[in-house]
Amino acid sequence: MERKRREVEEKKKKKKKIEEKEGRKKKEKKEEARREGERRDDDEKKSRRAEAQKERRRKEKQEKSRETKPTEKKEREQNEHEREKRQRRERSKQSDPTRPREEIEKRREKGGLRSSYSCSVCSVVLNSIEQYHAHLQGSKHQNK
Secondary structure (H helix, E strand, O other): OHHHHHHHHHHHHHHHHHHHHHHHHHHHHHHHHHHHHHHHHHHHHHHHHHHHHHHHHHHHHHHHHHHOOHHHHHHHHHHHHHHHHHHHHHHHHHHOOOHHHHHHHHHHHHHOOOOOEEEOOOOEEEOOHHHHHHHHHOHHHHHO
């Protein structure tokens, strides 16, 4: 009988130890989960702080750019536009086939109407000013 009682007590002790072990394991798991949650929360807080800081910097930059004289930017753009215009004009003067047209128009005003127009580059004689302009813009004249 005593032996049975001891066996029962030993079984109870073993059971109690197993339950205690399981309880400790559960507590450890809960604690680990809690720590992991805290870590995650901390990471989220850090990322939110970093995002907020980036947003503040971006807004500060925008404010500074607004404060830096908007007229400077407009002036710069206007100067660039005018420079481009001048460059285009200069390029067109250099390669514009209608440039001789202006000279011919001036000559016509001075000397009256002409019966023929000649291209000294191509050695061609043309009957009208329209033909002469068409010739100047044509591929044969351009190639020479």
